[in-house]
Amino acid sequence: MNFKSTLVVSSLFIMGGCQTLTAPTPVENPPADTTKITQSEKHPTAAEEVEQEIAQITDVWQRIGQSLSMPVPDEKLVNQYRDWYLKNPKHLAIVSKRAAPYMYYIVEEVERRGLPLEIALLPIIESAFDPHAYSGMHASGLWQLTAPTAKTFGVQTNWWYDGRRDVIASTDAALDLLEYLYAKMGNNWLYAIAAYNTGEGRVFNAIKRNKSKGKPVDFWSLRLPRETSRYVPQLLALADVIKHADKHNLALHPIINEPSIKVVDIGSQLDLNLAASMAGVSVNEIKQLNSGLRSWATPPQGPHQLMLPSHKVEQFSKQLNELDPASRINWLRYQIQPGDSLSVIARQFNITPSIIRSNNGLTNNNIIAGKHLLIPVAANGDALDVNHIALTDKRTLEQTETKRKVTYKVRSGDSLWKIARRFDVKVAQLTQWNNLSADHTLSIGQRLQVYPGSPSGMRTVEYKVKSGDSLDRIASKYKVSVKNLIKWNSLENKKYIHPGQTLTLRLSST
Numbered sequence: 001m002n003f004k005s006t007l008v009v010s011s012l013f014i015m016g017g018c019q020t021l022t023a024p025t026p027v028e029n030p031p032a033d034t035t036k037i038t039q040s041e042k043h044p045t046a047a048e049e050v051e052q053e054i055a056q057i058t059d060v061w062q063r064i065g066q067s068l069s070m071p072v073p074d075e076k077l078v079n080q081y082r083d084w085y086l087k088n089p090k091h092l093a094i095v096s097k098r099a100a101p102y103m104y105y106i107v108e109e110v111e112r113r114g115l116p117l118e119i120a121l122l123p124i125i126e127s128a129f130d131p132h133a134y135s136g137m138h139a140s141g142l143w144q145l146t147a148p149t150a151k152t153f154g155v156q157t158n159w160w161y162d163g164r165r166d167v168i169a170s171t172d173a174a175l176d177l178l179e180y181l182y183a184k185m186g187n188n189w190l191y192a193i194a195a196y197n198t199g200e201g202r203v204f205n206a207i208k209r210n211k212s213k214g215k216p217v218d219f220w221s222l223r224l225p226r227e228t229s230r231y232v233p234q235l236l237a238l239a240d241v242i243k244h245a246d247k248h249n250l251a252l253h254p255i256i257n258e259p260s261i262k263v264v265d266i267g268s269q270l271d272l273n274l275a276a277s278m279a280g281v282s283v284n285e286i287k288q289l290n291s292g293l294r295s296w297a298t299p300p301q302g303p304h305q306l307m308l309p310s311h312k313v314e315q316f317s318k319q320l321n322e323l324d325p326a327s328r329i330n331w332l333r334y335q336i337q338p339g340d341s342l343s344v345i346a347r348q349f350n351i352t353p354s355i356i357r358s359n360n361g362l363t364n365n366n367i368i369a370g371k372h373l374l375i376p377v378a379a380n381g382d383a384l385d386v387n388h389i390a391l392t393d394k395r396t397l398e399q400t401e402t403k404r405k406v407t408y409k410v411r412s413g414d415s416l417w418k419i420a421r422r423f424d425v426k427v428a429q430l431t432q433w434n435n436l437s438a439d440h441t442l443s444i445g446q447r448l449q450v451y452p453g454s455p456s457g458m459r460t461v462e463y464k465v466k467s468g469d470s471l472d473r474i475a476s477k478y479k480v481s482v483k484n485l486i487k488w489n490s491l492e493n494k495k496y497i498h499p500g501q502t503l504t505l506r507l508s509s510t
Contacts, residue, residue, distance in 0.1 A: 057257050058256065058257050059254050059255060059256070059257055060103050060104050060107055060255035060256070060257050061096065061242060061245065061252045061254070061255060062257075063107065063257055064107060064117050064120060064121070064242060065242055065243045065244075065245060067111075067117040068116075068117050068118055068239045068240075068242070068243045069116060069117070069118075070116055070118050070189065070236060070239060072236050072237070072239065072240045073220070073236075075220060075233060077229070077230055077233035077234075077237075078233045078236050078237045078240075079237070080233075080237075081230075081233055081234045081236075081237030081238070082237040082240055082241055084237075085237065085238060085241045086241065086248055086250070089250055089251065092124075092241070092242075092250060092252060093251050093252070093253065094128075095124050095128050095129050096252040096253040096255075097253035098128065098129040098130060099123070099124070099129040099253075099255065100253055100255050100260070101260065101261055101288070101289060102123075102129065102131075102142065102167050102261075103120070103255050104255060104256075104257065104258070104259060104260060104261075105167065105168075105171070105259070105261065106120050106123070106167075106171055107120050109171055109172070109175060110175065113175055113179065115175065115178065115179070116189060118189075118235060118236075118239045119175070119178060121235060121238055121239055121242065122143065122174070122193075122196075122235065123142040123143060124238060125231070125234055125235060125238065126142065126143055126144040127141065127142050127143070127144055129142060130142075131165050131167060131288075131291035131292075132165060132291060139164075140162065140164040140165055141162075141164040141165040141166075141170045141291075142165075142167060142170055142171070143164075143170045143171065143173070143174035145164045145170055145173060145174065147164075149173075149177065150163060150164050150170075150173060153172075153173035153176050153177055154173065155169050155170065155173045156169070156299075156303070158299065159294065159295070159351070159352050159354075159355070160293070160294055160295050160297070160298070160299035160300070161292050161293060161294060161298075161299045161303070162292050162294055163292050164292070165291040165292045166290070166291065166292025166293075166303075167289075167291065167292075167307065168263065168305075168307070169292060169303070170292075174196075177196065178192060178193075178196055181195045181196055181200060184200055185200070185203065188219075190218075190219035190232055191203055191207075191219060193231070193232050193235060194219060194222075194224060194228050194231065194232050197227065197228045197231040197232075198224065198225055198227070198228040198231075202224065202225065202228070203222070203224070206222040206223055206224050207222065209223065210222060210223075219232060259310050260309065260310055261289060261307050261308065261309060261310060262307070262308060262309075262310045262313050263305050263306070263307050264305060264306050264307075264308055264313055264316065264317065264320075265304060265305055266298065266304050266305060266306055266320065267304055267320075268300075268304055268325075268328065269297055269298050269299065269300045269304070269328060269329055270297060270298050270306070270320075270328050270329070271296060271297045271328065271329055271330060271378065272286050272287065272290075272293065272296055272297055272298070272378075273296065273378060274323075274327070274328070275298075275306060275316070278315070278316050278319040278320060278323070279308050279309075279312045279315065279316040280312055280315055280316075281308070281309065281312060285309075286306070286308075289306075289307040289308065289309075290306055290307050295378075296377075296378030297329060297376070297378070300355075300358065300359075324464075324466070327466075329376050330376070330377055330378070331374045331375065331376055331377065332349075332374070332375045332377050333372050333373075333374060333375075334349075334372060334373045334374075334375050335370065335371075335372050336367050336368060336369050336370060336371050336372070336373060337369060338369045339369075340367065340369065341365065341367070342356055342357070342362075342365045342367060343365075345373065345375075348409075349375050349377065351375070351376070353365060355376065356373060356375065359373075359374055359375075359376060360373050360374055406449075406450050406451075407447050407448070407449060407450075408423075408447065408448045408449075408450050409445060409446075409447055410442045410443065410444055410445060410446040410447070410448065411444065412444055414442055414444075415442065416430050416431065416436070416440065416442065419448065419450070423450050425450065425451065429451070430448065430450065433448075433449050433450065433451065434448050434449055461504075461505050461506075462502050462503065462504055462505070463478075463502070463503045463504075463505055464500065464501075464502055464503075465497050465498060465499055465500060465501040465502070465503060466499055469497065469499070470497070471485050471486070471491075471497060474503065474505075478505055480505060480506075484506070485503065485505070488503075488504045488505065488506060489503050489504055
């Protein structure tokens, strides 16, 4: 596991990656030491008492501080880490702000399982609450899970999605792992936390080694890797600092003690730009809350869920229910060229051959020049690295208007004339768009900006009217006049347009 923060420069913070589960040498369960936390010690027996206590707490940090229960021993390393945190208050100020979207959820999950609240602080040490944190040992996410460990606990990782960076999936996996280690380590939390950092095998071997020499087997007497021997003291010191934050005048970013985010079932794959628009938030906020998403859409095979700000869920759900299923993802209709292969086409669109196969009902990699493939693409206007695109499928027409520009990578044998002919534009347009002279010599790998269309620079496309559309809104969106919209569609004697109606638009390629 890694402590991720550029603020931490002390040599105390030399950490490694989370180890995979290993099969330990069979030994009898190690005895629980004085740091063991039992269920009865941690929670009041009356549920009403718990509810009353939480109802009076308005800040999550206050809630955590009042529930921390692990003994904090007077150990040298614990004191050193406590002093470091107190001398570097900006560190916790920054990290506590990063934790704001996630901490309530994590605390709820830790409490629901009956685990000590100290566990909720582990992401501070592991990743400084950066869901994109990645260690040299290939651990990733808030909880710094390695790929083998994540797989063991059912976390998915593929081209679209990395569950290690997903707050929900990674939290579930990390808590499952910690519960497993707690039971495996004889219900001793210090052993379990140490094993979370270094692997259960090393902790078992350290216990076995001390037993064979007649030495004590409490955590503080074990000979463990340097990183692990500091990992547990660091957590205890951190817990002590947060528990007494008021006493130390430590400024933690306030986190309201109620859900600020909510998980929404979206049913199937959805473009993130569209999701952001329907929720009324930025795409960056969607990506921050859903850090496990690696591309521009949710995974086609799931999980079909999004984490959204709680106050945006009602608006989003209403618009999602009204959304035409065919509009959830945008498509380009690509004409296969001689010499193309699925791998070549996939590289052009920054996707995988399997995605092309699944979206086009292909059972193998065989394709035929002249045929067409449907390629899923983002609707955010980013340039595509493509070679040949035929934008004629009615399902893609609206998308192409927000994504007119494509980036073409020059290949061997190309010329301005050949490229212009391929995209049905003029050489003069190519040179103008790319600030080139007419006799410019192209180089292999050079990238050109192209706006596919007719030689005149105008294209005829079709737009499917959506709920809430008006002529004025459509005209504004595509930068045309209402007068032309009426003319192109013979609407002079018609007062209204209706959802599902198809309108013709003539748009400039530039």
